[in-house]
Amino acid sequence: MSDPIPPSATPSRGHEPSVCVIGAGPAGLAVARALSERGIEYVHLERHSHVGGLWDIENPGTPLYESAHFISSRTVSGFSGFAMPEDYPDYPRHDQILAYLRAFSDAYGLTERIRFGSAVEAVERLGDFWQVRLEDGTTNVHSHVIVCTGSQWHPFTPDVPGSYTGEIRHSLEYRSPREFEGKRVLVVGGGNSGCDIACDAARSAKRAVISLRRGYWFIPKHVFGLPSDIVGGKGSFLPKPLERAILQPMLRLLTGDPTRLGLQKPDHRLFETHPVVNSMLLHHLQHGDVVARPDIRHTDELTVEFADGTAEEFDVILLATGYRHRVPVAQEYFGDEQHPELYLNCSSREHPGLFAVGFIETNSGAYHLFDRQAHLLAAFIDGQRSGTASAREFDRLRREDDPDLSDGLRFDSSPRHRGYVDADAYVRHLTKLSRRLGWPLEGTAPPVPAPDPERAREHTEARA
CATH class of the missing domain: 3.50.50.60 (FAD/NAD(P)-binding domain)
Incomplete structure (x- = not known):
């Protein structure tokens, strides 16, 4: 039986409680854009003082090192509607990726909506809602929580x-x-x-x-x-x-x-x-x-x-032995520290209203996958607000569906490859599912020109 909701946490009549996005790295930014494009109210929390997640080498605890570059090329790595600058090299440096992320955040009006310096201590189930408690003791109740804290912060040693x-x-x-x-x-x-x-x-x-x-x-x-x-x-x-x-x-x-x-x-x-x-x-x-x-x-x-x-x-x-996919703010709801149990690597099967983007292990660049996951979840949340049949169908699938996303491959049995998916199979499945549900997996806003690399660099230095 669900725990009762205290009167102060109950949303007022005619007002939907907001979505909470935790983390302003690449996954969190993709989610924020998808939500904002659908007019979905959200709160965006980030413990650090800037946008960028692990790609900010000044972010405490980042695994980044001075020589780090993207391992996927810029032409297949950006977010939809926001290409990386033409002057970027084939494999951009970490500071160029950071500049790109901050330019993306500014271009879609995401930066000013982020509450920086807001470290989340715990996410707890509260009846049909979710309570998010910050390290300063502040608590807020939300209808949905999307955890975008990333998978490379907790070393496997x-x-x-x-x-x-x-x-x-x-x-x-x-x-x-x-x-x-x-x-x-x-x-x-x-x-x-x-x-x-x-x-x-x-x-x-x-x-x-x-x-x-x-x-x-x-x-x-x-x-x-x-x-x-x-x-x-x-x-x-x-x-x-x-x-x-x-x-x-x-x-x-x-x-x-x-x-x-x-x-x-x-x-x-x-x-x-x-x-x-x-x-x-x-x-x-x-x-x-x-x-x-x-x-x-x-x-x-x-x-x-x-x-x-x-x-x-x-x-x-x-x-250099890798990382555990820990979700310390809500580990009890995500289960396995190596492979969180998530439908399509982004939606909790057991806990309605709890999602995660940025924990997918696959054989391609990740940003375009984060993007698709973000639009999928935004469409579902939007559909829930309207009570659509598509939202009800997705809710059934997240509990019952178990698609084969291997594309015929037999992945290694090591802990890292538990839950591993083939990127092409994953995209094909999401595309087929989105057509079936009538949910586009790309943004509705017109494409934004790629940021000028020199201005993006100056922008990053000014914020630092």
Whole structure:
């Protein structure tokens, strides 16, 4: 039975309680625009003092580092109706992404509606509503809560076997290659951040080694002079197994035999794990600036022994081992810390009125997916206000529907890939669903010209 709502929390007659959006990073901004375009009342809370989420390197706790760039190209990465500037490089730097996000927020009138410095302590069910409590003790009651706090704030830190006495850090704490100067550095982890940081170490550390527990498929950032996601996207209309049959031999030709560079052969087929989009690591391995080793077997003081029997001393072990998808403001309602249980990766199945955007794990750029999720949820909330049949149908689906979003792929069994979806399959499913429900997945406002990169840079510096 639902808890009673105190009189002060009950909405006055003829007034719908507002939606609460938590977080003003990319996902939160996409949600705010979708809600505002439908005229849906909302409150937007952000604990930091600026827009940008983790893309603001000054935001406490961000995993960002100085050399960070987008791993998807600018032409396929922006929000609908708001392209990234033409003068941006194929893979923009983190400060350019931040400038883009702040320009997007200003262009749609979102910035002035954000309550900065509003850190949420807890979200709690209150009858048919949701109470949001801030760290300063303030509480508000809302009809819907959309959590957009992001998935890369809470590091996964495995134990290092043995008795290592050197410095152990997670990549969350890493900022600059200057931190490696004169040191022997071991980077553990084969994700995109781990490969980037190993390349930083190649240029600044006394010794740079990367430890990978398995083999991976490496996708160059450019193929035939074009961003690889553009080249690969031309085959996205094909079934994934057929697309893989074409691309996998091509990658073997482009990158060669990985064992020549000390890497293991991939123990899985292409697309079955998150892709490593990196050209520079192979370059540094080929030149001996970075050395590849298998998994750590044991440590003793500064000595690290690897699974192949080799051993050497390191001053620093940097764990680029990923993140838990924790939602500390409402963990009890989201369940698994690695993979929140969400219909279409954005709507709670068990708790009506609770949503999340920004927690999808997939094999493409994320902003266009955040955008579609945002418009889907805005249409549902709008339909609920009007009592439409489409809203009732979506409410049924969120409780009962379990679509296959793998496109025929068998994803790896690792924790990261629990709940993983294929981006093409996901978009196709959402497109089909939106047509069935009569809900557009793009904004209704006319496109806004891309921000001038120089003005966007000055805008970001002025806010800082």
